[in-house]
Amino acid sequence: MTKTFKIAVFNGDGIGPEIMQPTVDLLADIAKTSQTYGLVFDAVPAGAAHYAEHGESLPASSLATARTADAILLSAMGLPSVRYPDGTEISPQIEIRKELQLYAGVRPVRIVPGQPTPLAFNGGRAVDFVLIRESTEGLFHSQGTRDVRNDAAAYETLKITRATSEKLFRFAFSLAKARKAAGRGSGRVTCVDKANVFAAFAFFRKIFDEEAARHPDLTSDHAYVDATALWMVEKPWVFDVMVTENMFGDILSDLGAGLMGGLGLAPSADIGDDHAVFQPCHGSAPDIAGQGIANPFAMILSAAMMLDWLGETHGNTEMAADGIRLREAVEAAIADREGVTRDLGGTATTAEAAAAIAARLA
16 A cells, blocks of 8 residues: 655755755655655745745744655755844754754764775775764754843853753664664764763763663763764774764764765754654855756755655655665765766766766666
């Protein structure tokens, strides 16, 4: 029996629509051959360009569509030239995370043989770990409140709650267990914090240790965020699942993208109890918008994560397998240098890069 899944689509700003369309086309082609599922896409407005024209960055109707969708595909959003009155950039993706309580930001870091990377490997060790970033609290908690006093001092509030942290750590250990069972990880979960300085992070670590005690079959440890940044460069192969606060995760996920060869290869997901958003980690790159040269791979890899999550959530093994198949098609194209865009040292256009993936799937 075929089940149809509704996907809310946010096309985004800058290069956002250019990388979203080929991704949707690939997903539609994959679903056409399925015996067990179908996909329908519902495009809704949001973003900086929408704010500039209509005075709102995330319309209530768009958020309502996202709430009723089975999954959400979100492309790059924001434009440096369009800002809120407080000087910050338009970022409806953060609003969506908070509104839908998407506490687990999943950032895979994976380097396959043949993939360009700034790392020089010792013994050809593979890199395959996942950074989980809490996505609703932390230092991002006070976003939009603007506490600047007499043009003399500015304040932001770091927030860590037990309720959200417990869910975050359950997610992290569950993922580590699944990766270990699939042969992709060692079953190790690392809590990344700054507990030696901040009481909030000591609290964060305490809750982590409580959850770790419930998983004697897995390994748990701690690392300060500054040391973690060093080790991600020196020995990234030692990590399996890392879990951290919002701002630390925001920074370390870009470092992970750099290890992979750039943000153009960095997908992500923000997952909660009932909803999930899938989007590339990179920005909207307005300087190349409209030229047809943007790299669509991070967007396509995010779509692969969506298929995998939907398949796992709904018990659809074909869907999960199609997610893996889509990811492996992108990885093979990167390794073979087939259809890669100029940010990866190639000459392919956005359309040519997407066509290379379609050809491999066919």
